[in-house]
Amino acid sequence: MHRVLLPFEFFEPTTIKEVVNLVDGDKVRVLAGGVDLVLKMRRREIVPEKVVSLQKVPGLDYVEGNGSAGLKFGALATLRQIEQSEVVMQNYALLREAISKIVSVQTKTMGTAIGNLCVATPASDIAPPLYAMGAKVKIMGADSEREIPIEEFFVDVGKTAIGPHEIVTEIVVPSLPSGSGSAFMKLSKTAEDIAKVNAAVLVTLADGKCEDARIAVGSVAPTPVRATKAEEAIKGQEMNEKSIKEASALAAEAATPISDVRSTAEYRKEMVRILVKDALQKAAERAQV
Numbered sequence: 001m002h003r004v005l006l007p008f009e010f011f012e013p014t015t016i017k018e019v020v021n022l023v024d025g026d027k028v029r030v031l032a033g034g035v036d037l038v039l040k041m042r043r044r045e046i047v048p049e050k051v052v053s054l055q056k057v058p059g060l061d062y063v064e065g066n067g068s069a070g071l072k073f074g075a076l077a078t079l080r081q082i083e084q085s086e087v088v089m090q091n092y093a094l095l096r097e098a099i100s101k102i103v104s105v106q107t108k109t110m111g112t113a114i115g116n117l118c119v120a121t122p123a124s125d126i127a128p129p130l131y132a133m134g135a136k137v138k139i140m141g142a143d144s145e146r147e148i149p150i151e152e153f154f155v156d157v158g159k160t161a162i163g164p165h166e167i168v169t170e171i172v173v174p175s176l177p178s179g180s181g182s183a184f185m186k187l188s189k190t191a192e193d194i195a196k197v198n199a200a201v202l203v204t205l206a207d208g209k210c211e212d213a214r215i216a217v218g219s220v221a222p223t224p225v226r227a228t229k230a231e232e233a234i235k236g237q238e239m240n241e242k243s244i245k246e247a248s249a250l251a252a253e254a255a256t257p258i259s260d261v262r263s264t265a266e267y268r269k270e271m272v273r274i275l276v277k278d279a280l281q282k283a284a285e286r287a288q289v
């Protein structure tokens with residue numbers, strides 16, 4: 001780690017238009033909370049010629065919505081702000097539970113949720129819940145605006161679908177069906193550490209059966225992944241020990257983990273099974289309340 005950053009030009013525009021006119025791939029980086037960017041600049045893993053701060057652009061720090069309108073948050077909404085927002089506390093327990101597992105309050109107070117996603121680490125704790133809830137990512141360029149499903153946003157480790165002259169402006173989460181229940185599970189070396197494995201489950205029950213299931217796991221592939229075979233297996237079933245056991249075994253098949261300093265691939269795969277089993281159980285219980 002270097003104490004001194006290499007020289008770079010610093011910009012503080014006051015409009016989104018100016019920001020998108022300045023950004024240029026790896027050469028010109030956007031700064032939101034700076035938690036990840038400054039660390040990587042100190043390590044010289046990222047050496048931008050220019051840094052463009054979002055901090056002086058008004059109106060990007062919103063967290064808005066309600067149970068029927070869905071949820072929206074902007075590029076400067078911090079993890080802490082989202083965790084403590086009324087709309088998330090009332091209607092998006094899955095996202096709140098996931099953010100609560102990020103224990104560093106300093107990180108949550110400075111770090112934005114969109115910054116977390118733009119880093120594109122497969123260990124993001126907020127990505128699996130956003131996958132499970134069907135979130136969309138709004139991306140803006142100088143003359144364009146597009147909205148893509150979050151599953152298309154994550155491309156590879158450290159790589160997103162953001163073009164060299166684009167930024168992310170907003171995350172949009174649809175309203176959740178009535179009768180739904182959710183659970184987020186995280187396994188890490190210490191409470192402060194990033195996930196060895198994480199899992200987000202959202203189920204909707206009707207007439208005692210699982211009408212819909214969305215299961216997403218993290219830290220077990222280059223991007224977060226949906227366990228679609230597991231989802232299909234449990235749909236239409238009563239959520240009992242047998243169906244949950246079968247679905248969680250299928251979820252483990254969706255994982256293609258690596259071994260690294262945090263864990264072995266074998267352990268991670270087995271933990272996907274356990275975490276998804278526990279999360280399905282808990283989500284089913286919560287849906288019945």
Ligand SMILES: Cc1cc2nc3c(=O)[nH]c(=O)nc-3n(C[C@H](O)[C@H](O)[C@H](O)COP(=O)(O)OP(=O)(O)OC[C@H]3O[C@@H](n4cnc5c(N)ncnc54)[C@H](O)[C@@H]3O)c2cc1C
Pocket residue numbers: 029030031032033034035036037038075079101102103104107110111112113114115116118119123124125126162166167168169192193194195
């Ligand atoms: C001690 C510590 C503990 C942590 N624990 C966890 C944890 O348990 N779980 C977890 O999921 N994460 C964890 N993190 C990661 C943390 O959540 C992220 O680093 C942080 O949220 C990044 O947000 P930021 O606003 O600081 O982004 P920045 O550092 O400002 O930006 C990060 C990257 O995204 C780009 N970027 C930012 N905003 C935009 C935008 N709007 N459009 C395009 N590109 C953009 C930047 O150019 C940069 O490349 C931890 C980090 C630390 C330092």
